[in-house]
Amino acid sequence: MKTFTPSYLKHQFLIAMPHMADPNFAHTLTYIVEHNENGAMGLVINRPQELNLADILEQLRPDDTPPPSTLHVPIYQGGPVQTDRGFVLHSNECSFQATVALQGLSLTTSQDVLLAIAAGVGPKQSLITLGYAGWEAGQLEAELADNAWLNCPFDADILFATASDLRLGAAAQSLGINLSLLTSQAGHA
Numbered sequence: 020m021k022t023f024t025p026s027y028l029k030h031q032f033l034i035a036m037p038h039m040a041d042p043n044f045a046h047t048l049t050y051i052v053e054h055n056e057n058g059a060m061g062l063v064i065n066r067p068q069e070l071n072l073a074d075i076l077e078q079l080r081p082d083d084t085p086p087p088s089t090l091h092v093p094i095y096q097g098g099p100v101q102t103d104r105g106f107v108l109h110s111n112e113c114s115f116q117a118t119v120a121l122q123g124l125s126l127t128t129s130q131d132v133l134l135a136i137a138a139g140v141g142p143k144q145s146l147i148t149l150g151y152a153g154w155e156a157g158q159l160e161a162e163l164a165d166n167a168w169l170n171c172p173f174d175a176d177i178l179f180a181t182a183s184d185l186r187l188g189a190a191a192q193s194l195g196i197n198l199s200l201l202t203s204q205a206g207h208a
Contacts, residue, residue: 027054027055027059028051028054028059028159028170029051029052029053029054029055030051030121030122030124030173031051031170031171031172031173032048032049032050032051032170032171032172032173032174032177032190033047033048033049033050033051033061033168033169033170034048034168034169034170034171034187034190034191034194034198035047035048035049035167035168035187036166036167036168036169036201037198037201038167039167039168043098043099043152044063044152046065046187047063047065047066047187048063048064048065048177048186048187048190049061049062049063049064049098049152050062050064050108050173050178051170052121052126052151054159056156057156058153058154058155058156058157058158058159059152059153059154059158059159060151060152060153060154061098061151061152061153062095062097062098062106062108062146062148062151062152063095063096063097063098063148063152064095064108064146064148064178064183064186065095065183065184065186065187066095066096066183067093067094067095067096067183068093068094068095068096068149070093070094070149071089071090071091071092071093071094072085072089072090072092072093072094072133072136072137072147073085073086073087073089073090073092074094075094075105075133075147076089076133076134076137079130079133085137086137086138086139088137088139089136089137092136092147093147093183094147094148094149095146095147095148095149095183096148096149096150097148097149097150097151097152098148098150098151098152098153099150099152100150100151100152100153101150101151102149102150103149103150104128104149104150104151105128105130105133105147105148105149106126106127106128106147106148106149106150106151107126107127107128107132107133107136107142107145107146107147107148108124108125108126108145108146108148108178109124109125109126109127109132109141109142109144109145109146110124110125110142110143110144110145110175110179111123111124111125111142112142112143113125113135113141113142114127115127115129115131115132115135116129116131117129118132122173123175124173124175125142132145133147144175144178144179145179146178146179169191169194169196171190171191171193171194172193174189174190174193177189177190177193
């Protein structure tokens with residue numbers, strides 16, 4: 020008897036296909052933090068919000084004036100779940116109160132990482148999101164089977180060194196795919 024071993028997408032990118040209708044995920048690139056038999060969790064990494072780190076720090080510490088450098092640190096829409104909760108994907112040379120080590124990356128959910136970034140002593144590379152994307156057991160697998168997503172290997176340069184509006188295309192290009200050539204129409208010759 021052959022045992023089926025599902026292929027999980029932890030530490031990969033999910034590329035939304037051009038026909039993705041869900042407004043939460045249309046034209047998104049998502050980093051998969053965890054994917055197992057219980058479901059999946061990811062962070063959308065190419066949707067900057069109107070907020071910046073200074074705005075967040077003003078809410079956390081209303082009596083302190085945030086450093087001017089924090090005005091240039093964008094906050095991303097990580098997904099539609101728990102949109103008031105912060106998640107920081109960052110390089111793994113430092114750790115904080117609530118840091119989970121990923122493959123060559125870290126994920127921190129405690130405020131101390133934000134204060135360290137603001138003080139200029141945080142991780143060398145970071146991306147801050149509010150909210151996350153979550154899938155129930157089998158849901159992401161079903162969406163992949165329906166061709167809602169493509170997956171590709173994680174690339175730190177796409178996450179940290181590519182402009183947010185170019186990340187989706189760069190991830191697709193890593194597979195040799197030009198998303199603008201894929202049509203959202205089916206069955207038309």
